[in-house]
Amino acid sequence: MIHLKNVSKLYYPDIVGLKDVSLHIKPGEFVSIVGQSGTGKSTLAKLLFAEERATHGKVVVGGWDITEIKSCDIPLLRRQIGVVFQDFKLLPKKTVSENVAFALEVSGEHPSRIRDVVPHVLRIVGLAEKGQRYPGQLSGGEQQRVSIARSLVHRPKVLVADEPTGNLDTINTHEIMDLFKRINEFGTTVILVTHNREVVNRLKQRVITLDGGRVVSDIEEGRYKL
Amino acid sequence: MSFLISAPRILKFAWQNFWRNVWLSLITITILTLALLNVNALIVLNMIGDRAIIAIESKLDLSVSFLPETSEEIIAQARGYLDGLAQVRTITYYTPDEVLANFREENAGQPEVLASLDELDGNPLGAQLVITASNPDDFAFILEALQNPQYASSIEETDYNDYEQMIDKITATSRQIRNGGLVVGAIFVLIALMIVFNTIRVAIYTHREEIGIMRLVGASSLFVRAPFLLEAVTYALCAVFISMGVLYPVLIFIEAPLTNFLGVESYLVGGFGEQFWIIVWTEFIVFALLSMLATSLAMRKYLRL
Numbered sequence: 090m091i092h093l094k095n096v097s098k099l100y101y102p103d104i105v106g107l108k109d110v111s112l113h114i115k116p117g118e119f120v121s122i123v124g125q126s127g128t129g130k131s132t133l134a135k136l137l138f139a140e141e142r143a144t145h146g147k148v149v150v151g152g153w154d155i156t157e158i159k160s161c162d163i164p165l166l167r168r169q170i171g172v173v174f175q176d177f178k179l180l181p182k183k184t185v186s187e188n189v190a191f192a193l194e195v196s197g198e199h200p201s202r203i204r205d206v207v208p209h210v211l212r213i214v215g216l217a218e219k220g221q222r223y224p225g226q227l228s229g230g231e232q233q234r235v236s237i238a239r240s241l242v243h244r245p246k247v248l249v250a251d252e253p254t255g256n257l258d259t260i261n262t263h264e265i266m267d268l269f270k271r272i273n274e275f276g277t278t279v280i281l282v283t284h285n286r287e288v289v290n291r292l293k294q295r296v297i298t299l300d301g302g303r304v305v306s307d308i309e310e311g312r313y314k315l
Numbered sequence: 316m317s318f319l320i321s322a323p324r325i326l327k328f329a330w331q332n333f334w335r336n337v338w339l340s341l342i343t344i345t346i347l348t349l350a351l352l353n354v355n356a357l358i359v360l361n362m363i364g365d366r367a368i369i370a371i372e373s374k375l376d377l378s379v380s381f382l383p384e385t386s387e388e389i390i391a392q393a394r395g396y397l398d399g400l401a402q403v404r405t406i407t408y409y410t411p412d413e414v415l416a417n418f419r420e421e422n423a424g425q426p427e428v429l430a431s432l433d434e435l436d437g438n439p440l441g442a443q444l445v446i447t448a449s450n451p452d453d454f455a456f457i458l459e460a461l462q463n464p465q466y467a468s469s470i471e472e473t474d475y476n477d478y479e480q481m482i483d484k485i486t487a488t489s490r491q492i493r494n495g496g497l498v499v500g501a502i503f504v505l506i507a508l509m510i511v512f513n514t515i516r517v518a519i520y521t522h523r524e525e526i527g528i529m530r531l532v533g534a535s536s537l538f539v540r541a542p543f544l545l546e547a548v549t550y551a552l553c554a555v556f557i558s559m560g561v562l563y564p565v566l567i568f569i570e571a572p573l574t575n576f577l578g579v580e581s582y583l584v585g586g587f588g589e590q591f592w593i594i595v596w597t598e599f600i601v602f603a604l605l606s607m608l609a610t611s612l613a614m615r616k617y618l619r620l
Contacts, residue, residue: 138531160536161535161536164533164534164535164536165533166533167530167531167532167533168532168533172531178524178527178528178531180524180525180528191528191532192528192532192533194324195324195529195532195533195534195538195539196532196533196534196535197317197320197321197535197538198320199317199320200320239532240532242532243532243533
């Protein structure tokens with residue numbers, strides 16, 4: 090599903106984001122990428138949805154070499170990769186339904202498909218009854234679930250979550266992680282970028298640890314070890 | 316992406332851009348309108364200048380005064396010769412008596428001139444031919460033709476120069492006004508472009524969250540950019556119609572006084588009306604393209620896709 094071969098990312102003038110990273114993630118895997126702040130976790134995530142370009146090496150997602158991806162192809166890639174962030178990135182003046190529908194509208198989807206998909210994904214994340222509420226009327230966990238619902242509208246093969254529980258309390262964190270596990274069970278590859286020890290240890294899934302921009306460990310059913 | 320599905324959404328976003336910064340939008344339209352009014356004022360001045368020249372040209376003629384002793388036969392030959400020239404439109408013949416009568420009429424308020432005329436024996440004035448040309452430029456040819464030795468010695472004087480100077484003066488004044496207007500117009504257009512640039516920059520800033528989310532969820536570059544371009548086109552469209560709305564009543568107001576002043580039909584409203592849609596479309600296309608250029612520059616600088 091995802092191949093990185095000798096990938097480096099350098100920031101001007103001499104800051105190392107990633108250095109010589111090679112890894113392979115199979116379809117349907119749930120992978121946690123852990124490490125301390127500034128170790129290149131978010132840079133790795135950004136490379137996957139072409140928010141950043143690798144300085145060296147090769148990045149392949151779903152059989153698609155995105156190392157030299159053309160600007161006009163980036164939207165097509167992003168419709169195959171769902172992305173969730175710590176700060177939710179919701180539009181406060183749109184309702185929950187409108188926020189989710191927004192992702193489909195800007196991608197040129199037909200209104201009838203939008204009418205079908207939005208309630209469906211809201212049911213998946215458990216917000217079917219709160220479609221008409223505004224983000225400001227929801228808890229942090231619910232807002233993150235709206236963000237996850239939005240990331241699912243294109244039925245992505247890969248879901249990249251960059252510190253999705255960073256703003257949430259323990260209960261909401263567990264709910265969100267349970268949701269990611271369910272999405273993974275449907276067959277979606279989930280890449281979780283986090284530095285939350287408890288979350289990683291409860292998952293008992295593959296853990297890739299970064300330090301100084303390098304992969305220092307890659308363990309199936311790993312634990313958070315730093 | 317189906318155009319029919321995306322077009323209304325792009326329109327909606329453009330409309331939101333317009334309304335969320337409504338005061339900035341109004342200022343942008345005002346500046347564009349001022350620039351367009353300047354352009355339209357130049358067009359009207361050009362029309363007035365043309366009509367003034369037509370008014371003078373309609374009065375333009377060449378008087379050829381013959382010596383009193385010139386025989387009617389020579390004058391008839393000269394008239395026939397001039398009639399044969401393609402450059403001559405009309406020739407009016409005045410006998411010496413008619414010339415004298417006209418002279419007395421023109422100088423009715425100057426008793427000294429008339430008294431000295433009375434002291435002379437007989438009519439001191441010769442016959443006169445008043446010539447109008449097909450084209451004002453043809454007078455030079457006609458004057459040259461009158462140098463024909465067969466008639467030149469019988470001609471006392473030709474009178475043309477005063478009109479020529481007046482036309483030169485009007486042409487020069489029109490040119491000066493036009494050049495000055497072009498400079499002022501260019502400055503207005505430049506300011507308008509800078510205002511459009513700034514408005515789009517603010518619109519991009521206001522919509523930074525939405526733009527960021529659009530990019531994340533796979534909106535195409537065109538879908539993100541199109542509302543801003545459409546917004547710029549809307550500014551141009553509003554400015555064109557407002558400037559026309561201001562200009563037309565002004566034209567109606569000045570048409571009658573101008574007609575009186577020029578002595579010929581000024582034909583401002585009619586002339587402008589005949590070319591109304593050509594002017595509107597040309598101004599709209601030019602200003603829309605310029606606004607889109609300023610928008611593209613702003614997007615290139617501030618919109619990272």
